[in-house]
Amino acid sequence: MSIRIAIFDDNKNVRDGIALLLRTVPDVEIAGSFSHALDCVQDVRNSRPDVILMDIEMPGISGIEAVRLIKQAFPDIQILMQTAFEDDERVFASICAGASGYILKNHLDSLLTDSIASLQCGGAPMSPSIARKVLEKLQQMPVQTAPPVDYHLSPREKEVLACIVEGLSYKMIADRLHISYETVRSHVKKIYEKLHVASLTETVAKAINHKLI
Amino acid sequence: MSIRIAIFDDNKNVRDGIALLLRTVPDVEIAGSFSHALDCVQDVRNSRPDVILMDIEMPGISGIEAVRLIKQAFPDIQILMQTAFEDDERVFASICAGASGYILKNHLDSLLTDSIASLQCGGAPMSPSIARKVLEKLQQMPVQTAPPVDYHLSPREKEVLACIVEGLSYKMIADRLHISYETVRSHVKKIYEKLHVASLTETVAKAINHKLI
DNA sequence: GGACGCCTCCCCAGTTTTGGGGATTGCGGT
DNA sequence: ACCGCAATCCCCAAAACTGGGGAGGCGTCC
Numbered sequence: 001m002s003i004r005i006a007i008f009d010d011n012k013n014v015r016d017g018i019a020l021l022l023r024t025v026p027d028v029e030i031a032g033s034f035s036h037a038l039d040c041v042q043d044v045r046n047s048r049p050d051v052i053l054m055d056i057e058m059p060g061i062s063g064i065e066a067v068r069l070i071k072q073a074f075p076d077i078q079i080l081m082q083t084a085f086e087d088d089e090r091v092f093a094s095i096c097a098g099a100s101g102y103i104l105k106n107h108l109d110s111l112l113t114d115s116i117a118s119l120q121c122g123g124a125p126m127s128p129s130i131a132r133k134v135l136e137k138l139q140q141m142p143v144q145t146a147p148p149v150d151y152h153l154s155p156r157e158k159e160v161l162a163c164i165v166e167g168l169s170y171k172m173i174a175d176r177l178h179i180s181y182e183t184v185r186s187h188v189k190k191i192y193e194k195l196h197v198a199s200l201t202e203t204v205a206k207a208i209n210h211k212l213i
Numbered sequence: 214m215s216i217r218i219a220i221f222d223d224n225k226n227v228r229d230g231i232a233l234l235l236r237t238v239p240d241v242e243i244a245g246s247f248s249h250a251l252d253c254v255q256d257v258r259n260s261r262p263d264v265i266l267m268d269i270e271m272p273g274i275s276g277i278e279a280v281r282l283i284k285q286a287f288p289d290i291q292i293l294m295q296t297a298f299e300d301d302e303r304v305f306a307s308i309c310a311g312a313s314g315y316i317l318k319n320h321l322d323s324l325l326t327d328s329i330a331s332l333q334c335g336g337a338p339m340s341p342s343i344a345r346k347v348l349e350k351l352q353q354m355p356v357q358t359a360p361p362v363d364y365h366l367s368p369r370e371k372e373v374l375a376c377i378v379e380g381l382s383y384k385m386i387a388d389r390l391h392i393s394y395e396t397v398r399s400h401v402k403k404i405y406e407k408l409h410v411a412s413l414t415e416t417v418a419k420a421i422n423h424k425l426i
Numbered sequence: 427g428g429a430c431g432c433c434t435c436c437c438c439a440g441t442t443t444t445g446g447g448g449a450t451t452g453c454g455g456t
Numbered sequence: 457a458c459c460g461c462a463a464t465c466c467c468c469a470a471a472a473c474t475g476g477g478g479a480g481g482c483g484t485c486c
Contacts, residue, residue, distance in 0.1 A: 087372070088375070118341050121341060122341065123340075123341025123342065123344060123345055124339075124341065124344035124345040126339075126344060127336075128336025128337065129335055129336065131336060131338070131339060131344065132336055132337040134347060135312075135313065135337045154461090154462055154463085156462075156463065156464095157462090165414070166418070167410065167412055167414045167415030167418060169412070169441090169443090170443075171442085179463085179465090180466090181465095182464080182465050182466055182467090183464050183465060185443085185444085185465095186464075187463085188444090190462090192444090196288045198445095199380055199444085200413065200443075201377060201378070201413045201414060201416075202380030203414075204414050204418050204421075205379070205380060205417050205421060208417075208418060208421045209421065367431080367432060367433085368432095369433065370432090382471090382472065382473090383472075384471095392434070392435090393435060395434085395435050395436055395437090396434050396435060398435095398473085398474085399434075399435080400433085401474090402474085402475080403432090405474090411474080411475095412442095412473085413473075
């Protein structure tokens with residue numbers, strides 16, 4: 001039984017390139033090739049693919065929306081996103097819409113055939129940088145409900161940290177706490193050490209996300 | 214510069230097997246090999262690895278707890294879980310504890326060296342079935358209700374804002390977005406205007422508290 | 427065509443932060 | 457009495473950020 005593949009991509013060169021590549025692979029059959037996703041559900045119904053390669057940028061209906069529609073109608077079809085972009089928003093939108101893999105166009109070729117095979121075996125092919133993003137997203141999620149970690153900040157350091165989060169400069173903090181500018185600096189250095197950060201912006205982000213204030 | 218690797222695994226055969234395998238790889242150096250994680254933070258401090266291979270089943274402290282401890286003390290170290298089990302609970306616990314990859318023992322060997330290389334390049338190596346689980350988890354995630362407060366930031370400004378919250382400097386942002394330093398400055402000025410702030414720290418605080426990212 | 431927003435790049439001059447060092451006091455343990 | 461540590465202060469040089477300008481290209485809407 002060969003694997004039937006459908007391609008959605010507005011660029012004809014890309015479609016033809018992929019088709020050419022896949023034709024050299026045994027057990028793979030091109031079920032269809034489409035330049036837009038306006039009729040994607042109907043197209044899929046007609047061509048009955050097992051796996052779909054979906055571009056994100058397309059006129060009319062975006063690849064992400066197409067994934068949602070197709071998955072709704074055919075939950076068992078595996079969809080592999082393939083795009084030039086890796087901004088977080090589109091990556092997660094694609095995954096949430098139901099994509100089973102996400103690879104960047106710059107390493108298509110050899111990877112593509114491997115990815116298709118992997119999909120069929122229950123895998124989830126992702127380009128390395130995409131996989132990392134996904135893990136980071138998952139790591140962020142539970143932070144909102146996770147037990148607060150103690151960074152062993154001293155009372156004075158916590159006061160300084162609170163001022164930093166308010167957006168005060170060293171000078172203003174010194175003023176408010178009635179200490180010298182240099183003392184503020186000392187506290188900040190200690191905070192950097194304890195929080196494993198190296199700038200005020202990182203400090204603020206960490207302080208808020210981990211509820212240190 | 215070779216990559217320093219530390220191994221935590223209670224099975225001596227496994228430790229030795231991995232060490233044997235890695236010694237054949239150029240640019241890889243065994244920093245340490247430990248049969249338990251009871252002193253993991255101290256062990257890591259002494260052996261200074263770049264990458265850690267962590268088994269889950271260990272007497273005393275579990276590999277998952279060890280990941281949490283090590284990541285807290287050394288956030289920059291990459292940790293690769295390698296275990297025989299793939300039940301959901303342990304997979305997600307490991308990821309949430311801070312692991313950067315998760316591979317199954319049954320395809321160690323060739324995959325292991327690739328995975329280590331991938332980690333160093335910012336990837337997140339996962340066995341195919343693990344990757345699939347991770348994606349499914351992400352798809353299940355509750356859809357967070359978006360707050361209606363809109364500061365009318367342009368798409369580009371939002372990208373810049375996201376970088377700022379990550380703690381990147383102007384230079385690093387310019388690099389990541391493939392624009393010049395001065396353009397980043399322009400965007401930041403516009404963001405300051407629109408958010409009514411006057412420094413990066415205020416910006417980060419407002420962005421996180423108002424969920425603008 | 428003109429107005430407007432967005433994205434891109436540039437200059438100058440000034441302020442703030444950062445990364446290295448130091449140093450002193452005082453307080454609480456062993 | 458000694459040690460650790462929080463808290464206070466100091467200096468220097470480099471790097472980063474800020475404010476206030478200007479300017480061209482591109483697209484949309486009226």
